[in-house]
Amino acid sequence: MKLPIVDHPTAAKPFVTNEDRSHWHDDALWFVRVKRDRQASSVPEWEYLRERASAIKTHTIANLGDYLEQFERNATARGATVHWAADAEEHNAIVLKILRQHGTERIVKSKSMLTEECGLNPYLEDNGVEVVDTDLGERIVQLREETPSHIVLPAIHIKKEEVGQTFHTHLGTDAGASDPQYLTEAARNHLRNKFLSGEVGITGVNFGIAQTGGFVVCTNEGNADLGVSLPKVHIACMGIEKMIPSLADLSVFTRLLARSATGQPVTTYTSHFHGPKDDNSELHIVLVDNGRTRLRGNDTFRPAMHCIRCGACMNTCPVYRRSGGHSYRATVPGPIGSVLSPSRDAKSYKSLPYACSLCGSCSDVCPVKIPLHHQLLAWRGELVGNGLLPLSKRVAMKTASFLFQRPGLYRTAGSMGRTALRVLPHFVTHNRFNTWTKARELPKPPRESFRQWYIANRGNPQRRDSANGNATAHANTRSNGDAS
Ligand code: SF4
Secondary structure, X not given: OOOOOOOHHHHHHHHHHOHHHHHHHHHHHHHHHHHHHHHHHOOOOHHHHHHXXXXXXXXXXXOHHXXXXXXXXHHHHOOOEEEEEOOHHHHHHHHHHHHHHOOOOEEEEOOOHHHHHHOHHHHHHHOOOEEEEOOHHHHHHHHOOOOOXXXXXXXXXXXXXXXXXHHHHHHOOOOOOOOHHHHHHHHXXXXXXXXXXXXXXXXXXXXXXXXXXXXXXXXOOOHHHHHHHOOOEEEEEEEHHHEEOOHHHHHHHHHHHHHHHHOOOOXXXXXXXXXXXXXXXXXXXXXXXXXXXXXXXXXXXXHHHHOOOOOHHHHHOHHHHHHOHHHHOOOOOHHHHHHHHHHHOOOOOOOHHHOOOOOOHHHHHOOOOXXXXXXXXXXXXXXXXXXXXXXXXXXXXXXXXXXXXXXXXXXXXXXXXXXXXXXXOHHHHOOOOOHHHOOOOOOOOOOOOHHHHHHHHOXXXXXXXXXXXXXXXXHHHHHHHHHO
């Protein structure tokens, strides 16, 4: 399927220019980041856990085929049916087939970024199946006909007043109500009825355990457990990278996940599923590739498969916090999304590796130590190598490279630039062709370069005197010129 070209600056504009929302979003996510820091610093072996998690993931991804087969054997022995889906289309077709076999018209689904990635909701709805997302944040965005803007906090971009308006329209709550307690109660009552009438429960998977053939789903609302407790059929959709070798390994990840995601010691519910719940029930596990094997084959970007979808890199990213998750036009936004999306389609997502200041904060917080900012830099290299850099950037880079290799020319150009910026009318530099100045003012250009200042103030005495002489002569000339 041909994907549209994503231009991150353009897509981010509505969010960035809404200063109130942008600041509030920034603050809300920073609050989560601070909570994460508090939790991380309360665990003395935090860095050891990160090292361990990274090593487990490296080992698992290197031996993924073996672990997937082991998982299938053990899950099947426990009575589950394991399906393999090469891509999103196959995944959706498998789920629909199971639903058709049971004459299902309504499903309840807990949060699953994989089903978002595969476009399962619209696919099922096109085929006459009602889908009810049961995670509160996901239900809010579903009612608003939006997509999640964050992988852990799907409705983080929406204010409580807007939730109140949405619930008033769809659930009949009081007009103008925005009290979180009242709105949550209303959502609870609404979802209870949906749980009771759900014919099949669909969940995502946080970790699949090869040793046991079981899997783990982490939620804070208990909606995954409720969603699969009542129906006879449970379908678990799992990306193949969610595999870990053993239960002992799981303990490393459960200690890292919630602390990194929301700053909690552990998720409220960490539910283990081992086979169907009784003889009258069915458990289907759909293992999905959808480009993961291709990513695994790439030495540079393979570590991106280690991601446990905690969202910490988003909460800390200065670009994500200010531009909002929808600006990435991808299921997984933020730093990890900017690595994963170009792996899916480099041309469509070529702007995402540039939605990054390279500050490295994402790499610092990542619980599985993915070197995210190095990966984003590597993507820029790939894009340049593949001729995917826009012409304007190519010309700018070539010009900069030419100048940087010729110090004399560079100094002359700098001097001319500083003079030009002082004397040229404002519209010459601030116009619709210069995107950089659209939301910024240029600083007042200094009269001397940093090099001149450094030689005059900190350089070796001989050169300093000479520079001082030049600077004095220059100042005299200037003052004469100003006077005249
Ligand atoms: S890349 Fe790391 S920090 Fe970002 S979501 Fe994945 S595990 Fe979390």
